[in-house]
Amino acid sequence: MTLRLFDSQSRELRDFVPLQPGRVGIYICGLTTQAPPHIGHVRFAVAFDVLRRWLVRGHGLDVTLVRNVTDLDDKILRKSAESGEDWFALSYRNEVATADALRLLGVLPPTYEPRAMGHITEMVELMQTLVERGHAYPAEDGSGDVYFDVRSWPAYGEVTNQKIDDMAAAEDADPRGKRDPRDFALWKGHKEGEPESVSWPTPWGRGRPGWHLECSAMARKYLGDAFDIHGGGVDLRFPHHENEQAQSRAAGLPFTSLWMHNAWVTTGGEKMSKSLGNSLLIHEVTKHARPLAVRYYLTAAHYRSMIEFHEGSLAEAEAAVDRIEGFLRRALGSAGAVTPSGDEKLPDDFIEAMDDDLGVSGALAAVHETVTRGNTALDEGENDHARELATLVVAMTDILGVNPLDPAWSSGDSSNGDAQSALDALVQDRLAARTAARSARDWATSDAIRDQLAAAGITIEDTPTGARWSLTRGREK
Numbered sequence: 001m002t003l004r005l006f007d008s009q010s011r012e013l014r015d016f017v018p019l020q021p022g023r024v025g026i027y028i029c030g031l032t033t034q035a036p037p038h039i040g041h042v043r044f045a046v047a048f049d050v051l052r053r054w055l056v057r058g059h060g061l062d063v064t065l066v067r068n069v070t071d072l073d074d075k076i077l078r079k080s081a082e083s084g085e086d087w088f089a090l091s092y093r094n095e096v097a098t099a100d101a102l103r104l105l106g107v108l109p110p111t112y113e114p115r116a117m118g119h120i121t122e123m124v125e126l127m128q129t130l131v132e133r134g135h136a137y138p139a140e141d142g143s144g145d146v147y148f149d150v151r152s153w154p155a156y157g158e159v160t161n162q163k164i165d166d167m168a169a170a171e172d173a174d175p176r177g178k179r180d181p182r183d184f185a186l187w188k189g190h191k192e193g194e195p196e197s198v199s200w201p202t203p204w205g206r207g208r209p210g211w212h213l214e215c216s217a218m219a220r221k222y223l224g225d226a227f228d229i230h231g232g233g234v235d236l237r238f239p240h241h242e243n244e245q246a247q248s249r250a251a252g253l254p255f256t257s258l259w260m261h262n263a264w265v266t267t268g269g270e271k272m273s274k275s276l277g278n279s280l281l282i283h284e285v286t287k288h289a290r291p292l293a294v295r296y297y298l299t300a301a302h303y304r305s306m307i308e309f310h311e312g313s314l315a316e317a318e319a320a321v322d323r324i325e326g327f328l329r330r331a332l333g334s335a336g337a338v339t340p341s342g343d344e345k346l347p348d349d350f351i352e353a354m355d356d357d358l359g360v361s362g363a364l365a366a367v368h369e370t371v372t373r374g375n376t377a378l379d380e381g382e383n384d385h386a387r388e389l390a391t392l393v394v395a396m397t398d399i400l401g402v403n404p405l406d407p408a409w410s411s412g413d414s415s416n417g418d419a420q421s422a423l424d425a426l427v428q429d430r431l432a433a434r435t436a437a438r439s440a441r442d443w444a445t446s447d448a449i450r451d452q453l454a455a456a457g458i459t460i461e462d463t464p465t466g467a468r469w470s471l472t473r474g475r476e477k
């Protein structure tokens with residue numbers, strides 16, 4: 001079956017055909033590491049995690065996913081100047097917090113995660129090409145800035161379907177040294193008062209990169225001159241993505257074949273945002289809701305639809321997850337192990353939904369329908385049939401990143417699957433012994449098992465669907 005994806009440049013659904021058979025290159029713009037992430041910030045990572053899993057498991061493609069880290073920008077510099085903390089210390093602290101949040105939500109690590117400031121050489125090379133080809137110029141006021149000349153590139157505006165003459169210059173754009181107010185900075189000349197550690201040499205003087213140039217340079221380095229999919233949040237379409245494509249193509253690189261953009265998480269109809277004071281940090285949210293429910297919540301909406309966050313949204317997600325998990329635990333109890341081989345024939349309606357621009361609501365409907373059938377099979381004692389259905393539920397939820405049996409949810413770490421599986425098997429064995437002791441009203445043994453697990457850094461939580469374990473947070477290493 002053909003996967004169809006919505007290309008936000010041509011604004012149409014297109015059959016997805018990889019540039020190289022069997023392989024897919026995806027670049028997504030990562031976060032600027034100026035703060036720990038809120039729910040809105042992680043949406044893009046979840047959306048593209050689902051795409052990646054579907055390409056791999058639904059279409060057998062070999063995916064290279066690049067998600068960069070923008071480790072320096074004006075906001076980071078400003079915060080660093082205010083607090084006195086080095087920019088790279090502040091930036092790295094937030095990079096780690098972001099990686100933790102994404103791991104907690106079951107987002108698979110990207111194939112490569114380049115930091116922008118580690119790619120200055122590649123950026124300067126790209127800029128040199130643009131200057132040689134007549135598409136960029138050093139600022140005429142000697143500031144050391146280098147600008148992209150939008151008038152020299154007739155295709156400018158193609159990503160967002162705008163004509164240059166209809167575009168206004170950004171409100172905060174500084175026209176000094178520019179040929180046209182809409183020209184954008186590839187490079188920012190070093191300014192008085194900025195730390196030396198944020199300036200690098202170029203043929204046009206010392207300075208630091210403009211944001212747009214970073215992604216063009218990193219996408220080229222890790223994915224090559226041409227790659228399949230470029231993604232990010234919808235607010236990045238202009239000017240960021242427009243500028244990325246203009247500078248890459250003007251340098252003679254084919255760049256991306258398709259653009260994909262995810263919508264916002266909103267509260268009261270407004271974008272969730274630190275600056276509006278309506279944001280919820282991931283590590284706060286996951287104190288009250290389990291990470292699997294937060295992941296389900298972010299996954300369940302189509303990536304191009306807004307997600308309006310309201311009180312109760314997470315409770316709905318929690319209930320849906322409990323329903324799936326309840327069936328799987330029941331099936332494990334009555335019908336034995338549920339381990340997909342990867343060769344299962346997934347339900348047609350699941351495949352059709354996912355192939356239709358990642359139609360997750362149809363896909364989740366197929367999951368819940370299979371859960372209903374599985375519960376009926378268990379009620380009727382058809383254990384073999386129930387096990388087949390449970391295996392399908394695991395395979396489908398794995399593709400969506402919401403498989404309740406994935407040991408990553410217990411340990412809070414999806415980075416080492418083998419170690420987690422091994423640990424999970426051992427802990428489950430202890431939990432089964434504890435359940436048996438409790439059934440026999442042998443409280444001394446059941447308490448001893450709990451204490452032994454606690455001493456090993458494992459917390460047990462008893463829930464209506466059975467005992468859950470997790471690594472005790474905040475334990476000194």
Ligand SMILES: Nc1ncnc2c1ncn2[C@@H]1O[C@H](COP(=O)(O)OP(=O)(O)OP(=O)(O)O)[C@@H](O)[C@H]1O
Nearest residue numbers: 040041043233234235263264265271272273274275
């Ligand atoms: N509410 C949201 N929903 C979806 N994506 C978001 C949301 N807020 C931010 N993003 C994404 O996160 C990235 C960084 O966003 P942005 O620069 O707006 O955030 P910020 O400057 O860190 O602060 P703020 O939270 O004030 O918006 C962008 O890719 C953007 O698409």
Ligand SMILES: [Zn+2]
Nearest residue numbers: 029215240244
């Ligand atoms: Zn980018």
